[in-house]
Amino acid sequence: MQVEHLDNHTARLTVEVPQGRFTAAMQRAAKRISTKVNIPGFRKGKAPFAVVVNYVGQQAVMDEALEELGNEIYRESLQAAALKPYAIGNLEEVRTEPTLQFVFSVPKAPEVDLGDYRQVRHEYNLPVVTDEQVQEELESLRERHAEISVVDRPAELGDVITVDIRGEDIHSHAQPKPDAAPETAPEQATKSTETPHSETFINETDFDILLTNDPKREFMPGFTEKVLGVSAGETRTVTLAYSSDYENRRLAGHTFNITLTVKSVKARKLPELNDDFAKLASNNKVETLDNLVQRLRADLEAEAKYETDDAYSEVIFQKIMEGATVRYPEAMVEDYIDTILDEVRENLQQRGLSLETLKKAQGKDDAALRADYRETAIRRIKRDLVLQALLNAEQVRVSNAELDAHIESMFNSIGGVDAAQAETFRRMFKSEANRRDVAFRLLVNRLKERLVAIGRGIAPDLGTPEGLTMPVAEQQIVLPSSDALTSSLSESSEQHAASERPETDAGAWSDT
16 A cells, blocks of 8 residues: 655555455445346346346446445555544545556544644733722722612713613625624625615613713713703704724724613712721622722732733734644635635525625625635634644643533522523533533633643643543544634633633622
């Protein structure tokens, strides 16, 4: 057998078949054919080899023999060559002269060389929580416990207005432009078919809005200024337009038309900052105002560390990716492009559109559309493979007991449901799909911790883990393939962030 390793991470196997084995395969093929074909003068399965060949033709018998023999030889050749295929190989050629030979093309399983990744370093700076930040948090907590009363006057700064509100977002974008996968909309498409598009972004009744100039708490930038002075019973329409270079990229280039009917104007009376307030705001978890300030500082420090480590781990991951060598077959790229197109198709369907609509709008055929998404597919492949390799190299694991405890904690955090709903949630949480999703998030979070340690030069020596529930090398975790996963480390399932962040009492302080 001859093995050639090609540049495209594909192996070519050339296997010579002994004549005796081919003859035996021909005999078996003729026997199978004779059981399916009515040959005059013979019962099914009883016609001699020569008669079968004469009746159906030598090529038909050879084709039948080669199909069986090809599968056998392929499996044996993979084992003999110690090849791990990414997907089923192809029979490229059958040579009959001077001897029978099979030529197989086999896409090899992807390979990752992480290099000396444990020597990657980056400066680590944990921000210091300032007194001003603690005071802002204290004031925010104070405002959440303000006494609110309806007043018969125009709205002033610091008031709360209750409104019926409807808002339209008017912006320009390519038609159609899928938003589920940010990187799957080629830039050239957005330049040629831009048209105004309007979407309702809010439509609420009895909606409370705080009139504040604090950019962190204002309903929308510039909104407060335009509605100050409204009175109960008044209807006002305001327009908020943001330039294309506006600092908030989610608002940049958008114009919002907002119509609100004011139901009431409410003034707020803030509580005194004293020990009684500390008890109220913490559900009696602290006794004094000083204790409350200390707890707020501790929570802010925990949140700062979480966010710093989150961003820092992504920096280290990117550095490791830059130093890694990743090899994969073309078949893998095609599979990833298929996945991306499935995402685009699903997103378009949610908008009442189709992939054909997209191709027509962009003036592209299937080949051109696939070419547009090729680089995105390659980025995903590299990221997924390096992530997988790091999980293996760092022996990041989750025990069954830890997984069960985490799922039970998630279940117990649900409140306000009856027994039937609780049982439905319990089955959902314990489903295999959910277990794999939770396990993956726990694995990624643990890897983030390890990456922080690697970057700071304090990573522990690697040992032999015990009690593994997810042997990655053997079981191959199926990584999410959307570029919603472009940041599987930095974002790491933001929808579940609250359950993964450091535990604080801030949530309890928001309502009493």
